[in-house]
Amino acid sequence: MKHTLRPQQAQTVHLTPQLLQTIRLLQLTAPQLEQELRQALERNPLLEQEAPEIESEDDDATAANCAASESASWDELPEPMFLSGGGALGDGDDDRMARIQAGESSDPRQRLLALLELQRWPARDLALAAFWLDHCDDRGYLEGDVAGLCNSGATQTGIATEEFECVRQRLLHGDWPGVAAADVGECLGAQLALHPDSASRALARRILDGHVELLAQHDETGLAAALHAQIDEVRAAIALIVSLKAHPIEATPADSGYIIPDVVAWHGGGAWRVALNTATLPRVRIAPHCEQALSQSGSDHAALRGLLDEARWLVRGVAMRNDTLLRTAQVLVDRQRGFLERGDEAMAPLTLKEVADTIGMHESTVSRITTGKYLQTPRGTFELKRLFAVRLEGAVVGAVAVKAMVKRLIESEPANAPLADDVIAGLLARQGVRIARRTVAKYRDQLSIGPANLRRAERARKQPAHIVPARASA
Numbered sequence: 110m111k112h113t114l115r116p117q118q119a120q121t122v123h124l125t126p127q128l129l130q131t132i133r134l135l136q137l138t139a140p141q142l143e144q145e146l147r148q149a150l151e152r153n154p155l156l157e158q159e160a161p162e163i164e165s166e167d168d169d170a171t172a173a174n175c176a177a178s179e180s181a182s183w184d185e186l187p188e189p190m191f192l193s194g195g196g197a198l199g200d201g202d203d204d205r206m207a208r209i210q211a212g213e214s215s216d217p218r219q220r221l222l223a224l225l226e227l228q229r230w231p232a233r234d235l236a237l238a239a240f241w242l243d244h245c246d247d248r249g250y251l252e253g254d255v256a257g258l259c260n261s262g263a264t265q266t267g268i269a270t271e272e273f274e275c276v277r278q279r280l281l282h283g284d285w286p287g288v289a290a291a292d293v294g295e296c297l298g299a300q301l302a303l304h305p306d307s308a309s310r311a312l313a314r315r316i317l318d319g320h321v322e323l324l325a326q327h328d329e330t331g332l333a334a335a336l337h338a339q340i341d342e343v344r345a346a347i348a349l350i351v352s353l354k355a356h357p358i359e360a361t362p363a364d365s366g367y368i369i370p371d372v373v374a375w376h377g378g379g380a381w382r383v384a385l386n387t388a389t390l391p392r393v394r395i396a397p398h399c400e401q402a403l404s405q406s407g408s409d410h411a412a413l414r415g416l417l418d419e420a421r422w423l424v425r426g427v428a429m430r431n432d433t434l435l436r437t438a439q440v441l442v443d444r445q446r447g448f449l450e451r452g453d454e455a456m457a458p459l460t461l462k463e464v465a466d467t468i469g470m471h472e473s474t475v476s477r478i479t480t481g482k483y484l485q486t487p488r489g490t491f492e493l494k495r496l497f498a499v500r501l502e503g504a505v506v507g508a509v510a511v512k513a514m515v516k517r518l519i520e521s522e523p524a525n526a527p528l529a530d531d532v533i534a535g536l537l538a539r540q541g542v543r544i545a546r547r548t549v550a551k552y553r554d555q556l557s558i559g560p561a562n563l564r565r566a567e568r569a570r571k572q573p574a575h576i577v578p579a580r581a582s583a
Contacts, residue, residue, distance in 0.1 A: 130423070138481040138483075139482075143390055154396075215300040247358065249356060259273045285357055293355065309345045316332060328349070371386055372434065372485070372493075374485065395421065437493070444450060444459050445459065449486055460500070501544060501548075512552040515552045527564040
């Protein structure tokens with residue numbers, strides 16, 4: 110065999126410690142950032158905390174300007190590899206891994222990704238898993254159509270859609286069964302697959318495949334007739350389904366009993382304004398006398414210079430995080446002004462890409478900065494992710510707005526004549542919102558509202574019995 114040398118050019122991203130730290134700071138919530146800064150103050154003697162009365166905006170502006178020159182480098186990281194934060198290969202982000210293994214991470218999707226890293230998933234599969242997890246909501250369900258997400262991922266990365274779907278199936282049937290499921294049926298089906306093979310499991314599978322409506326109505330007789338099974342067999346299958354988890358990721362209570370907002374929004378001067386909530390965050394800076402002493406010192410203090418570089422990276426990284434959070438929140442508030450003023454029915458369709466294009470950053474950056482961050486408004490406090498809304502196909506409104514319209518129509522329907530799903534779809538069409546009957550049924554189920562016949566029966570049970578007067582004897 111003859112060996113030859115061949116020159117080749119390739120583009121790679123070198124992950125410096127500064128970039129990794131910036132990515133990690135970008136994802137921290139307000140309590141996590143507070144803890145991070147307090148630990149840095151204890152660890153690094155060159156850092157000091159600013160007193161409230163001498164707070165200066167010049168330091169933040171200077172740090173933000175210095176950070177702006179570096180924003181392009183960490184914002185252009187490859188999309189799939191870093192969608193869920195940190196290096197998907199696990200090198201260079203040991204702090205994040207240690208926190209997740211110690212149970213200190215508040216995001217279950219981060220814990221799952223860390224579990225996959227510990228299981229030595231190939232780097233390519235781990236990157237695709239991060240893509241799917243970043244497109245899941247807090248319950249573990251996909252926020253979008255499976256085919257559409259596969260095509261989007263394939264367009265961004267050049268990886269075949271079949272490979273994306275293969276990794277999704279591994280997540281779906283992995284350690285947290287049901288994660289990345291498209292709907293409840295797929296989630297429960299993945300959990301059923303883990304149960305031993307039995308007649309009850311087979312019957313439960315048939316119920317989920319084609320008789321979910323009868324299951325929701327608790328119609329055991331109808332299920333028995335449709336499945337040609339005995340009532341006792343149907344009850345055993347239903348009991349098996351009820352034992353499954355409704356959501357792939359169960360909600361866990363926060364460590365504290367309250368939410369600390371990261372951003373505050375208010376209306377003033379005819380416009381909506383936003384500001385960072387700095388009430389709970391210590392403001393850190395490099396001690397001026399220490400920096401001046403090191404710059405004037407002629408001797409070599411390698412250890413102290415290392416601490417100085419670490420302090421500079423931290424101050425700069427925090428400034429970049431705060432600047433990105435503030436700009437993102439301002440765009441979200443401007444785009445969702447109608448929602449803040451009039452409620453859910455005025456929620457406009459808004460995607461990560463639209464916000465990313467507006468602030469000149471990548472979708473993954475917007476995803477990181479909005480996950481786990483809360484916004485306080487006159488309408489309430491909620492996660493920034495709440496301000497995103499999927500645009501319905503063929504409509505100019507988003508899913509959140511349509512769901513609110515469905516709820517309003519049902520709440521205002523006549524008590525003795527509940528509106529069927531197809532009637533609601535027709536009423537929405539008159540308002541310019543054309544959706545299918547099954548979409549109305551899906552939103553109604555998400556609102557925990559029963560179908561028209563069950564609502565009619567429920568109201569009939571609540572009405573007092575009609576007293577018929579006795580006839581007078583002849």
